[in-house]
Amino acid sequence: MSQYTPVDSPDETTIFPYHDLTPPTTRDVYAARRIVSRELPRTPLVRSEPLSAELDADVYLKREDTLPTGAFKVRGGVTLVSGLDAEFREAGLVAASTGNHGQSIAYAGRAFDVPVSIVVPREANPSKVTAMERLGATVVHHGADFDEAREHAERLATEEGYRYVHSANEPPLVAGVGTAGLEIVEDLPEIDYLFCPVGGGSGASGYCLTVGALTDATVVGAQSAAAPAMHRAWAEGTLDPHDRMETFAEGVATRVPFALTTELLRDRLDEFRLVSEDAIRRGVRDVFTRETIVMEGACATSLAAMRQRPEELRGKTVVFPVSGRNIAPETFDSILERAENEDDSDR
Numbered sequence: 001m002s003q004y005t006p007v008d009s010p011d012e013t014t015i016f017p018y019h020d021l022t023p024p025t026t027r028d029v030y031a032a033r034r035i036v037s038r039e040l041p042r043t044p045l046v047r048s049e050p051l052s053a054e055l056d057a058d059v060y061l062k063r064e065d066t067l068p069t070g071a072f073k074v075r076g077g078v079t080l081v082s083g084l085d086a087e088f089r090e091a092g093l094v095a096a097s098t099g100n101h102g103q104s105i106a107y108a109g110r111a112f113d114v115p116v117s118i119v120v121p122r123e124a125n126p127s128k129v130t131a132m133e134r135l136g137a138t139v140v141h142h143g144a145d146f147d148e149a150r151e152h153a154e155r156l157a158t159e160e161g162y163r164y165v166h167s168a169n170e171p172p173l174v175a176g177v178g179t180a181g182l183e184i185v186e187d188l189p190e191i192d193y194l195f196c197p198v199g200g201g202s203g204a205s206g207y208c209l210t211v212g213a214l215t216d217a218t219v220v221g222a223q224s225a226a227a228p229a230m231h232r233a234w235a236e237g238t239l240d241p242h243d244r245m246e247t248f249a250e251g252v253a254t255r256v257p258f259a260l261t262t263e264l265l266r267d268r269l270d271e272f273r274l275v276s277e278d279a280i281r282r283g284v285r286d287v288f289t290r291e292t293i294v295m296e297g298a299c300a301t302s303l304a305a306m307r308q309r310p311e312e313l314r315g316k317t318v319v320f321p322v323s324g325r326n327i328a329p330e331t332f333d334s335i336l337e338r339a340e341n342e343d344d345s346d347r
């Protein structure tokens with residue numbers, strides 16, 4: 001069994017000697033595409049009639065929710081696990097996740113026959129937990145939030161010899177999720193804006209390396225103002241943890257900025273906006289009522305960011321990825337219900 005001990009990390013998270021913090025390049029994304037196109041279906045890029053009308057723009061949805069796990073992260077999972085060092089194939093993988101990273105690694109572990117353990121916070125979204133178990137992962141509940149679950153996963157990696165799959169300090173994950181951007185550029189070469197959510201920053205990094213690097217588009221990241229850790233890291237260049245982390249959108253809920261993605265985003269992300277929790281809820285509701293598409297809170301951050309400055313989008317071509325659909329049914333119900341109450345009080 002392989003045995004590794006943690007090494008010094010520039011951020012608050014634990015890393016091991018096998019973690020390379022060198023950001024991947026556009027070339028790495030092209031290389032990842034060979035794996036992703038073999039393992040996963042290409043996702044559609046579809047014009048949104050309601051949002052195009054609302055913003056007087058050409059708005060396209062990149063339907064990452066149509067991937068088998070219901071979220072974009074699996075692109076990174078299959079890329080990383082396909083290139084896994086032989087020494088870890090038996091010991092297996094461990095990751096911490098609020099859900100979609102875990103599903104991604106579970107899916108990839110099953111595809112490449114590598115055992116997977118996922119540590120989730122005690123209150124994890126139960127439908128995401130069930131999905132990970134269905135994919136054959138062992139799910140361990142630990143801690144009050146993502147960062148506590150993460151620390152437990154890091155301990156397990158040291159004690160059990162698992163390969164720790166970090167949620168952002170992993171070049172193959174970033175290169176893998178970047179393949180979505182290559183597909184967009186092929187389908188729609190003339191893009192003015194791409195809006196994407198930022199949690200740990202892997203998705204946004206992937207779009208910077210593709211849509212940002214290969215077109216003239218402005219790439220805009222969005223994060224909840226209730227959990228602005230990566231935003232502060234990007235703006236101030238600090239990797240210190242943030243004390244505030246209160247978003248309901250678990251896909252973008254982290255207190256701790258990550259070194260690799262912070263470096264890449266500081267280098268390449270054009271703009272980064274903070275949005276309110278109410279605007280996120282409104283986005284989830286509107287995309288459901290107008291498009292009949294279910295999306296999770298994390299992905300509505302980018303719609304909320306688009307709506308902050310609608311005037312700049314007039315007449316432009318705008319892409320926003322529907323990054324995931326794995327919203328807990330109770331959360332979804334409460335957003336629709338709350339909206340009914342809001343509408344009543346407006347009248």
Ligand SMILES: *Cc1c(COP(=O)(O)O)cnc(C)c1O
Pocket residue numbers: 071072073100101197198199200201202203204251252296298299323324325
């Ligand atoms: C993880 C996730 C995000 C945020 O992506 P990062 O790569 O962590 O920044 C956004 N939306 C969904 C649905 C996610 O699962």
